[in-house]
Amino acid sequence: MMKSYQNQRRLSLIFRYLLLTILAVVWILPIVWIILASFSYNNTGFVSTFWPEQFTLQNYIGIFNNPQYPLVNWIINTLIISIFSMIISTFLTISVAFVLSRLRFSFRKPFMQIALVLGMFPGFMSMIALYYILKGLNMLNLGGLLLVYVGGAGLGFYVAKGFFDTVPFSIDEAAEIDGATKLQIFTHIDLPLAKPMIVYTALTAFIGPWTDFIFSGIILSTSGNAKNYTIAYGLYNMVHNSKGNATAYFAEFVAGCVIIAIPITILFIFMQKFYVNGITAGAEKG
Amino acid sequence: MFRKKKHAAPAATFHEVWSKGSVATKLSFFIMGSNALENKQWIKGLSMLIAEVAFIVWLVFGGISAMAMMTNLGPNKTKKVVFDKAQGVYITKQPSNSVLILLFGLLALIVCMGMIYLYIVNLRSTRKNYALKRDGQHIMTNKEELANLFDARLHDTLMAFPIVGILSFTILPTIFMISMAFTNYDRQHPIAFSWTGFQAFGNVISGDLSGTFFPVLGWTLVWAVAATVTTFFFGVLLALLIESKGIKFKGVWRTIFVIVWAVPSFVSLLMVAQFLDYQGAFNSILMNIGLIAHPIHFIDNQATPLVARITVIVVNMWIGIPVSMLISTAIIQNLPTDQIEAAKIDGANAIQVFKSITFPQILFVMAPSLIQQFIGNINNFNVIFLLTGGAPMNNSYNGAGSTDLLVTWLYNLTFGQEQKYNASAVLGILIFIISAVFSLIAYRHTNAYKEG
Numbered sequence: 001m002m003k004s005y006q007n008q009r010r011l012s013l014i015f016r017y018l019l020l021t022i023l024a025v026v027w028i029l030p031i032v033w034i035i036l037a038s039f040s041y042n043n044t045g046f047v048s049t050f051w052p053e054q055f056t057l058q059n060y061i062g063i064f065n066n067p068q069y070p071l072v073n074w075i076i077n078t079l080i081i082s083i084f085s086m087i088i089s090t091f092l093t094i095s096v097a098f099v100l101s102r103l104r105f106s107f108r109k110p111f112m113q114i115a116l117v118l119g120m121f122p123g124f125m126s127m128i129a130l131y132y133i134l135k136g137l138n139m140l141n142l143g144g145l146l147l148v149y150v151g152g153a154g155l156g157f158y159v160a161k162g163f164f165d166t167v168p169f170s171i172d173e174a175a176e177i178d179g180a181t182k183l184q185i186f187t188h189i190d191l192p193l194a195k196p197m198i199v200y201t202a203l204t205a206f207i208g209p210w211t212d213f214i215f216s217g218i219i220l221s222t223s224g225n226a227k228n229y230t231i232a233y234g235l236y237n238m239v240h241n242s243k244g245n246a247t248a249y250f251a252e253f254v255a256g257c258v259i260i261a262i263p264i265t266i267l268f269i270f271m272q273k274f275y276v277n278g279i280t281a282g283a284e285k286g
Numbered sequence: 287m288f289r290k291k292k293h294a295a296p297a298a299t300f301h302e303v304w305s306k307g308s309v310a311t312k313l314s315f316f317i318m319g320s321n322a323l324e325n326k327q328w329i330k331g332l333s334m335l336i337a338e339v340a341f342i343v344w345l346v347f348g349g350i351s352a353m354a355m356m357t358n359l360g361p362n363k364t365k366k367v368v369f370d371k372a373q374g375v376y377i378t379k380q381p382s383n384s385v386l387i388l389l390f391g392l393l394a395l396i397v398c399m400g401m402i403y404l405y406i407v408n409l410r411s412t413r414k415n416y417a418l419k420r421d422g423q424h425i426m427t428n429k430e431e432l433a434n435l436f437d438a439r440l441h442d443t444l445m446a447f448p449i450v451g452i453l454s455f456t457i458l459p460t461i462f463m464i465s466m467a468f469t470n471y472d473r474q475h476p477i478a479f480s481w482t483g484f485q486a487f488g489n490v491i492s493g494d495l496s497g498t499f500f501p502v503l504g505w506t507l508v509w510a511v512a513a514t515v516t517t518f519f520f521g522v523l524l525a526l527l528i529e530s531k532g533i534k535f536k537g538v539w540r541t542i543f544v545i546v547w548a549v550p551s552f553v554s555l556l557m558v559a560q561f562l563d564y565q566g567a568f569n570s571i572l573m574n575i576g577l578i579a580h581p582i583h584f585i586d587n588q589a590t591p592l593v594a595r596i597t598v599i600v601v602n603m604w605i606g607i608p609v610s611m612l613i614s615t616a617i618i619q620n621l622p623t624d625q626i627e628a629a630k631i632d633g634a635n636a637i638q639v640f641k642s643i644t645f646p647q648i649l650f651v652m653a654p655s656l657i658q659q660f661i662g663n664i665n666n667f668n669v670i671f672l673l674t675g676g677a678p679m680n681n682s683y684n685g686a687g688s689t690d691l692l693v694t695w696l697y698n699l700t701f702g703q704e705q706k707y708n709a710s711a712v713l714g715i716l717i718f719i720i721s722a723v724f725s726l727i728a729y730r731h732t733n734a735y736k737e738g
Contacts, residue, residue, distance in 0.1 A: 013532045020527060024542045027604065031545060033567055034557045050567045092451065095444040105441045111449075118456055120721040122665050122693050125714035126459030128466075128700060128707065132385055133459065151455025154448025183436035186444075211550040214667070218701075236552055250560075257553040268548030269541060276616045 038255040059255035069249065071256055073227045074234040081146050081230060082209040089153035089205035094198060097160035098186055102172060115155050127218055134219060141228065145219045149208060156204075159274075163197040164190065200274035203267055210264055231260055298417040300409065307416050314412040318405060321412040325425050329432065334408055341401050349394050356391030359384040359469065363478045381478035384471070392461055396453060467711035476705070486708040490716070495709055498683040498695070505595070506691045510663040513602045518656060520603060521610020522648055526640065528611070529618055540615065547608040555672035558601055559585060585674045591688035594678055598689050602669050617651050618644070657728035661721045670694045692717050 033050055038059055040052030063071050100108060134144040167190060175185050191198070209216070213236040220229050221237070229237065238253045303311060310324035319334030341349075360382025370377045418425050426434065435443045467486055471479040490499050528539050546554065561568050562584040569581035583589040584597045625643050634642070649656075670676065671694050676687030685704040686695040692713055699710035 009532075016527060016530060016533060020533065020539060023524070024539065027543055027546050027608070030554070030558055030561050030604075031549065033561060034553070037557075037567075048563075048565045048567060048570055050571050092448045096448045099441045099444050103441045108441075111445075116725075117722070118452075118460065120661070120725065121460055121463075121718045122667075122696065122714055124667070124693075124697065125463050125711070125717075126456065129389065129459030129462035130455065132389055133454070136386065136389065148455060151451040154445075154452045155456065181433075181437040182440040186440065211552060213552050232550070232552055236556070239556055254557065257557065261549050261553045264550050265545060265548040269544055272544055272548075272612060276612050 034254060034261075035258055037251065038258045040251055059251045060259070062249075063252040063256045063259070066249070066252060068226065069234060069238050069252070069256075070227050071231075071234070071259075074229050074231040077142055077228065078209050078230040078232075081142055081149070082206045084146055085149040085209055086202050086206040088150045089156075090198060090202045092150065092153040093156050093201050093205070094160055094191070094194065096154045097157040097164055097197075098190055098194075100157060101161045101164035102169075102185075102190065103182065115157075118155060124214055127215065130215075131218055140219055140222050142220070142230075145209075145216055145230070148215055148219065149205075149212075153205070156201075160194070160197050160201055163194060167193050196274065200271060203271050207264055207267060210260065231256075235260070297421065298413055300413060303413050303416045306420075307412075311412055311416055314408060318408040321415055322408075325415050325419075327415075327426070327428055327431055329428050330411070334404065337401070337404055341397070344397070349397065352387075352390045352394040353398075355382075355387045359480050360387045360478055363475075363480065383477055384469070384475075384479045385477075388465060388469075389458075389462060392458060392465065396458060463711045463714055466708055467715055469708050471707040471711075472709070473705040479708075482708075486712045490709055490712045495684055495706075498686050499713075501683070502686055502690055502692055502695055505689070506664055509595075509599070509666075509691060510660050512599050513606065513663040513666065514656060514660045516599060516603050517606030517610045518652065518659070521607045522614045522645065524607060524611040525614035525618055526644065529615060540612070543608040543611055547605060547612075551605070551668045552672060554605065555601075555668060558604075559673050562597065562601075564588070585677060585689075587678045589678045591678060591680070594674060594689050598670065598673060601673055602666075605669070613652070613655070614648055617648050621647055654728055657724060661724055664691070664717065664721060664724075665693050666691065667693045667697070671697065 036050070036052055039055050039057070040049075041054035041056040041058065063069070099105075100112060130148060131140075134140050134147070137144070139147065171189055171193075172185050175189055180188070209230055209232075211232055212230075213232040216230045216233040217236065220233060226234065226237075235253060235256050238249060238256070304315065307314075307321075308324065310320045314321040317335065318338045319331035322328075322331035322334065324331075362379055362382045365378065365381050367376055367378050369375075415425055468481055468483060469475075469479045470482045470485065489495050524543070527533070528536050533539070560566055563569070564581050564583055564586055568584075569578075572578045573581065583593065585594050589597075621644070626639055629639050629643060670689055670691050674687070674689045676690035676694055676698065678688050680686065680688045683690075685698050685702060685706075690698070696710045696713040696717070698704060699706045699713065
């Protein structure tokens with residue numbers, strides 16, 4: 001009796017390991033294929049086998065020296081935009097989150113309600129309008145793109161506000177009794193406490209420009225100069241223009257994707273804890 | 287803490303301020319900031335005065351005409367040649383650029399509303415100063431006013447930039463697009479267009495776009511339900527599998543799945559589209575292991591709609607299950623275990639425990655975020671756009687394919703061949719209404735709503 005129970009346990013564990021292994025393989029297979037494809041020697045514009053017939057580093061060398069698709073320019077552009085966007089957006093988002101969480105004033109509730117309503121409109125419904133606004137300002141360039149990224153930062157306060165809500169109010173009260181101004185409470189007490197939240201907000205803002213191909217495409221494509229693109233639109237444009245017809249650059253595109261995907265993937269894995277906390281905190285509060 | 291510091295209700299009515307105030311106070315009703323100047327609040331007074339002067343100059347030299355032009359969106363609807371008497375030559379009159387007219391008109395309206403807000407602020411500060419003076423109390427000096435901006439009025443200071451950003455890059459474009467739904471801005475009227483009321487709505491709901499709208503709406507809802515339910519359900523199962531007793535290296539297993547979620551979607555989805563191609567690696571794997579004899583059209587134009595739709599949902603599971611697994615893991619780790627223990631003592635097996643205890647508990651915690659995910663899936667642009675681009679094309683649809691959602695159709699109507707800008711604006715509004723209705727249901731059924 002005892003033995004059969006143990007056997008059953010062992011069988012169940014083996015079965016679960018087997019299932020998990022199969023799932024893990026299924027999940028990781030396409031990712032492995034992407035990495036393999038980036039090393040495959042290929043000039044048909046297509047990678048149709050799983051295991052490359054011939055390995056090469058040529059794709060990585062090629063993508064850095066391709067005059068038609070200036071990857072280095074894209075990386076520099078994206079880096080500049082993402083750093084500025086990170087600094088400004090983080091400041092705006094954290095300020096709004098702090099204000100909405102810790103201060104009480106007349107337009108607090110209306111602001112949150114409007115933010116909720118605005119969030120329900122499909123994001124790129126306003127893209128035509130943004131396009132014309134930026135065109136009118138003569139800013140269909142990286143500066144304009146930065147404005148678009150930064151412009152909505154005040155609406156992305158939910159996760160950070162949830163964090164501030166968990167910091168006990170009594171700390172603020174104690175400081176206020178000691179004569180601290182609201183600004184001092186913000187900069188000397190709540191900001192240091194919110195360090196993990198600031199890191200999360202900054203990373204999110206930093207990653208945004210590296211993965212956005214829609215807004216960047218609409219705003220930057222009119223210039224027609226590939227040197228002005230950001231990395232996501234550049235790479236998207238590279239494969240979009242070649243989709244369907246064979247080009248020599250497909251494998252190089254994959255190499256470019258891998259170069260970009262590695263740091264972003266690492267950042268994301270690093271951020272997952274914050275992300276989960278944000279979602280579950282939101283879930284508990286409804 | 288905040289309540290006791292709240293300012294006492296103003297001791298004076300506007301009527302009293304008007305009838306008993308000094309000349310400068312009375313003037314404040316017309317010349318903004320004059321009361322502040324009288325009380326030596328130079329900075330506030332001067333900035334209000336300058337704002338008013340600038341506003342009036344702008345109103346005369348551009349503001350009024352900008353708003354007036356909005357009534358018909360520009361006089362010239364078509365390109366025409368007219369005789370110019372002053373110069374004695376024929377000149378070509380270009381049609382009015384209605385887009386810019388509408389944009390500047392809306393901008394002018396927003397500026398006017400900002401000015402009205404400033405005027406109210408001016409009146410309130412006048413009333414406050416009046417009451418303080420009447421009661422012989424201290425009126426704030428310039429320095430105190432400025433210091434106040436970083437203390438009691440810190441919210442004004444910190445919110446100023448974000449609000450300007452939201453106004454110009456979210457609210458203005460959104461209102462602009464909403465207005466566009468009431469015009470005939472399309473391929474036939476690409477430059478000058480006019481107000482047409484609800485005609486574009488009629489066109490989408492019962493006109494020549496309705497044959498596309500309702501099937502696409504149906505598929506969007508099916509997709510949103512399928513995508514949300516599959517990722518949630520299997521995410522919970524995966525989380526339970528990894529969390530189950532005896533499995534070692536839980537963190538490593540989780541990371542393997544999380545990698546898929548962490549790769550930027552434009553990379554993973556574009557590559558999966560290649561992976562699943564007719565000549566792609568997936569078909570060659572399947573043929574090599576002997577599962578199929580001929581390659582399958584998964585997501586290209588020769589695919590059948592059903593196969594393409596199932597493929598899209600399956601690929602979405604590939605991306606969505608890891609996230610769902612991560613969140614469920616966090617919830618499972620915090621679930622009370624006493625119920626499960628009690629059930630086990632009573633002889634419940636693993637499936638019964640899952641069905642009657644674990645799953646309902648997770649569902650309860652996750653319900654609000656599930657609704658959010660559902661709305662997110664209605665608007666899930668990336669998966670469809672990058673994976674299939676709407677393919678396979680559907681001949682009975684107008685500008686959409688069999689896997690197109692309302693959002694990707696909206697995108698096609700604007701940036702594709704169709705150029706039905708007004709119809710895409712209508713779609714945006716309809717998507718908003720759908721999202722709003724579901725959110726409302728969600729909020730009504732969660733505790734957050736009851737708590738206010």
